[in-house]
Amino acid sequence: QKEVEQNSGPLSVPEGAIASLNCTYSDRGSQSFFWYRQYSGKSPELIMSIYSNGDKEDGRFTAQLNKASQYVSLLIRDSQPSDSATYLCAVNMGGGAQKLVFGQGTRLTINP
Amino acid sequence: NAGVTQTPKFQVLKTGQSMTLQCAQDMNHNSMYWYRQDPGMGLRLIYYSASEGTTDKGEVPNGYNVSRLNKREFSLRLESAAPSQTSVYFCASSEGGENIQYFGAGTRLSVL
Numbered sequence: 746q747k748e749v750e751q752n753s754g755p756l757s758v759p760e761g762a763i764a765s766l767n768c769t770y771s772d773r774g775s776q777s778f779f780w781y782r783q784y785s786g787k788s789p790e791l792i793m794s795i796y797s798n799g800d801k802e803d804g805r806f807t808a809q810l811n812k813a814s815q816y817v818s819l820l821i822r823d824s825q826p827s828d829s830a831t832y833l834c835a836v837n838m839g840g841g842a843q844k845l846v847f848g849q850g851t852r853l854t855i856n857p
Numbered sequence: 858n859a860g861v862t863q864t865p866k867f868q869v870l871k872t873g874q875s876m877t878l879q880c881a882q883d884m885n886h887n888s889m890y891w892y893r894q895d896p897g898m899g900l901r902l903i904y905y906s907a908s909e910g911t912t913d914k915g916e917v918p919n920g921y922n923v924s925r926l927n928k929r930e931f932s933l934r935l936e937s938a939a940p941s942q943t944s945v946y947f948c949a950s951s952e953g954g955e956n957i958q959y960f961g962a963g964t965r966l967s968v969l
Contacts, residue, residue: 844905848899
């Protein structure tokens with residue numbers, strides 16, 4: 746069973762601080778990694794994708810990938826109350842089939 | 858350009874009733890997916906269709922059937938609904954090797 750693991754939280758961070766979200770995955774053949782944000786009662790929306798080892802920055806968001814450790818993370822700088830949501834890590838597992846495996850999500854709360 | 862459209866948004870069924878959830882995308886994507894999301898859990902893949910004319914089982918296919926009607930439409934059918942199928946159902950579509958998936962607004966289904 747190919748797995749993606751996240752700490753379900755809740756993770757509470759003060760406004761203006763850095764929020765750090767972590768994800769591990771089981772399949773070493775995985776090639777594509779995604780972070781989705783899901784507000785309560787809404788559908789997931791893509792905020793970051795990463796395919797190579799290292800960091801990828803987009804505005805206040807930075808995704809970090811370490812394939813050797815099978816670890817992907819998301820950093821949110823200058824956290825805002827509007828960042829309060831559940832963050833889902835998704836991994837495109839190897840083997841040819843274009844399927845994503847999702848973690849259970851980390852619930853993030855930004856406290857004003 | 859609506860993206861991925863799901864109908865209905867809400868549905869209440871009695872045990873044993875049947876229904877079909879509809880999904881359509883206007884992004885000319887080849888691949889389409891059905892997920893279910895239960896409280897505190899991530900998204901679990903029910904069925905997917907890599908291209909028009911093909912369908913395949915995901916992680917939790919029991920109790921469901923699907924039809925890829927054409928490139929735009931991918932429907933999910935519950936033949937005899939059970940309380941365990943109470944969930945939020947999301948349809949998604951994607952294109953290309955990166956498998957970036959775009960989600961519909963979801964269908965909230967309760968089976969009594």
